Structures are given as structure tokens and as C-alpha cells.
Amino acid sequence: MSSSKARKPSGLFRNLSAKIASVPMVLTALVVFVGGTAWTVVYSFTSSKLLPKLNFVGLDQYERLWSTRRWLISIENLAIYGFFSMIFTLLIGFTLAALLDRKIRGENVFRTIFLYPFALSFVVTGLAWQWILNPDLGVQNVVRSMGWESFAFNPLNDPDIVIYGILIAGLWQGTGLIMVIMLAGLRGIDEDIWKAARVDGIGTIKTYVRVIIPMMRPVFVTALVLIASGIIKIYDLVVAQTNGGPGIASEVPAKYVINYMFRAQNLAQGFAASTMMLVSVIIILIPWAYLEFGGKKRG
Template identity: 75%
Template sequence: MTVFSTKPPGTSPSAVTSSTARPKTRARRPNRLFRNLSAKIASIPMVLTAVVIFLGGTVWTVVYSFTNSKLLPRLTFVGFDQYERLWATPRWLVSIQNLATYGILSLIFSLVIGFLLAALMDQKIRFEDTFRTIFLYPFALSFIVTGLVWQWILNPEFGVQSVVRSLGWTSFTFDPLYNEDIVIYGILIAALWQGTGLVMCLMLAGLRGIDEDIWKAARVDGIPMWRTYLFIIIPMMRPVFVTTLVIIASGIVRIYDLVVAQTSGGPGIASDVPAKYVYDYMFFAQNLGQGFAASTMMLLAVAIVIVPWAYLEFGGRKRG
């Protein structure tokens, strides 16, 4: 097969006629590259950004994670030393544990609560707009503000604990941010408060996309409402769930500012997260190599989650 024409489509009437004259598969070939040429030219900067900055930066980071770079990057390779040190560091292990706890719980709770709220909103209630605004409002706040607000609410001196105590229960204790065993749940509460509104909205949009006739059919068949939701509606909402999952998951891995605002990783190192470890070792400890090693591990963790998912999602579509 040979490529005949490099002319973009529509430049001359002859090109169109000549392409229609040929068999379809042959005629399309040269056109594919130049279809929507202006759009492709317009996306070149973003493609360059992705390749040079994202991909290039990632490769650079991985390469330098095998060096003993301190304050400034240096190409003195030390093999897996940085990784050995990383996995022998208690703080890193604590941060991984925290991320796992936080990640799993926040995934489950934000999906469940978000869907429940959306389902309740979908019952044709009055003042739906008002409720929707109230639930979505926290999402308009940054993590820093959210963190500060919840730091005050959970502060035993003037938060929930002192309010309950002033009502008469003097032995009431609720200080998650100052208890190393449960501090991560204190952060989880704030994250859920901030994030479930968005999940609710996404779910609500999904629910609204379900054809009214499906509900009618289910009602005619006498299927109880909860079963309709569980076995008919939720499977139909798969694309919405996938989108929501990606949004929540990306929020989990990069969690940093909420922790900084709420506890700065404390008490001690009990609420530390990987992103904070990376930042601290790159900039405070002036040990770039160690920070790069930690961020490479974060990338690896994301890849382990994303790659099988992408394979299932996109690989499956090609076959079907």
C-alpha cells in the first residue's frame, strides 16, 4: 500500500472526488493524520507539556532516586540505598499505613454516603436545590480551610469536647487529633465532610440519567425499591461509578494539605502521609535522593492500582 496524497482534506474539490473514487480503506489512510489538523496543532503545546514536563520529570525523578543527591541533584549512583533506607524508616511505614487506612475508608464511605444522599435527593423532595447547595458547599472550600475548621472543631479546649462538657457531661472525651491511635480518623471526618458533596452530585447526575421507564417497569414487576437500586440502577450507573472512583482515588494518593492544616502530621508522626514525607525530606532535610525514592514509591503504588484498572477498562472495550 502506498500513500498517494499528503494534502489535507477539503483543500480542493479534486481531492474529495478522487478519494471517493478509490476504495474506502485506501482513501482514508492519508487523511487520518491530517484530520482536524488545526485541533492537532492546537494540542501540540499540551502534548509537549505532557511529554517533557510530566514524563520527562518522572523519568528524571526516578533516575535521581538512585543517587545520593542531597541539597542539589548530583549523579553519583548508590544503587538501591535510598530505597533500603526508606523501607527501614518507621515514619515511612507509618505514613503508608495511614494512607491505606485513610484510602480504603474514604473510598467506601464517600461512595456509600454520596450514593445514599443522592438516592434520597432523587425522591422528588421539596427544596432539593437548597439541600444540594448545602451538601456541595464544603467542596468550594480548599483543603487548607477545611483542615483549619476541623482542627478547631476537634480541639478539646474549645471544640466538640468542651461544648459537650459544658452541657454537663464532664467526663466526655473526644480529642481525635491529640490521640495517636485515632488521629487518622479525625482527618477522615474532615475529608468526608469536604468530599461527599461532590460524590453526591456526580451520583445524582447518574441517577437523573436513568430512564424513567426503567423505574416504571420495575414498579410494574413489583420489585422493591432497594432491590431496584441495587440490582438495576447501580449496574447501569457503572460509568459514573468509574469516574467517581478515579476522582476519589486521585484525591487519596495526593492527600497532603489537609494533614498539614489539621495536624502537621502530629501528634508525633501519627498522622503522617507519603506526600508529606516526600516534601519534608526534599526540602527540610535537604535530602533529594531520599525524597525522590519516596515519590517513586508513590508513583509505583499508583501504577499498581491504575494499570490493571486501565487494562480492564480500555482493553475490554477494544475487544468488544
């Protein structure tokens, strides 16, 4: 850092060809991502309907958004789905990875089985779980036909718990990938650490919790980012599995955005909703980035 100050005049021209080569990508990023985002935010303050028009109405769209029952339900669903999805994906993913890492027989077979759901799209996952959770075809029917007549398990038709039905499908699809990432992380841990822990007489579980997990911090960060982006953009799973039903009980924010932009032909309302999604991402991202990058400088 200190030496760069002296070389500052020539800094701009260092690696010139590489910099020229990256200009198109920088422009794309600026125009498409930053520009598109700014455009969306600006138009969310207008009264645009089917076509974007610049007649500003202040915060009207946001006021309407936050007094719309469907949006509030969407946010609540996203919070529930996000909270449980984050915890269970990490927990199950890590547990499976740790079990596979114990040098068991047939590791390849299990790894393939656990990862396989990830190869399916959310639409296929949603449809498959719609059938599995259907009371007349799926789990409930199977258990009842085995003799437990009063067994009831019908999450997709109950507005109070439908989001958990979607959560199950989401976990089934997503944990495999996290398991593989965790497994790669575990394989990156030096054998000598384990030997040292054994010499010191530390138990296996305690070694995992106290030594291995702190060492896997970068892996956890990767997994966290992957899971979080999956949560925010959840859309196709819901469309395929319940289409927001019963009623509007399993609506999610992304679906609200699409619906209001295209079906309701109210661009500004959709833009306002997508801006709120962006804001929530930023609210989560900034403290994290501050801790992650700001912390390092101090350390």
C-alpha cells in the same frame, strides 16, 4: 478498525491542522509530565542532597526509605485513610444523592448545604476541624457542658486514632462533590426504567441496587478516579489539621516527600519516596485499565 488499514498512507495527514495545533500540548505533556517523571526517577538512584547530582548509589535511597519508621507510618495511614475514604465517600455520597432524588421538598437547599464544604479549601477545612475536635473548645466540651461529664472524644491528641480525625474532616469536605456527581447520574436514568420496575413489582431499594447502580457505571468510575486522586495527594489537610502530629502519628507520604526534598535538603530521598507513590498509583491503575479497556474489546 478494518477500513483504516487500507487508508493507512493518508492517515498521518488527515486532520492535519488539528494535529499541528495539538503539537504544543503533546510536547508539554512529553517534556513536563513524562520528562519530569523520568528525571525524578533517575535522580532517585543518586545521592543528591540539596542540588541534583549524578552520582549513582543504586537502591540505597529505597533501602533507607523502607527502613524509615516515618515512611512506614505514612503508608499505613494512607492505606487506612484511603480504604475508609473510598468506601464512606461513595456510600454517603450515593445515599445522599438517592435521598435527594426522591423528589423531596427543598432539594436545592439541601444540595447547597451538602456541597458547600467542597467550596472550602483543605487548609480551612483542616483548621475548622482542628477546633471542632479540640477537647477544650469543640465536641467534647459541648457534650460535657450538656451534662455528660465523662464524655471523652479527643482523636487529634491520640496517636492511635488521629488518622480517623483527619478522615472525618476529609469526608465532610469531599462527600458533597460525589453526591452531586451521583445526583447527576441518577437524573440521567430514564423515568421509564422506574416505571418498568414498578410494574414488575420490584422494591425501591432493590431497584437501586440491582438496576440503577449497574446503569451508573461510568458515573461511579468518574467518582472513583476523583476520590482516588484525592487520597493519593492528601497533604494540605494533614498539614493544617495536625501537621503530622502527635509525634509522627498522622504523617502521609506526600508530606514525607516535601519534607525530605526541601526541609531535610535530601532530594534523592524525596525523589525515591515520590517514585514509590507513582509506582503504587501504577499498580492500582494497570489492572483497572486492563479490566476497563481490555474488557471492552472482548465484549
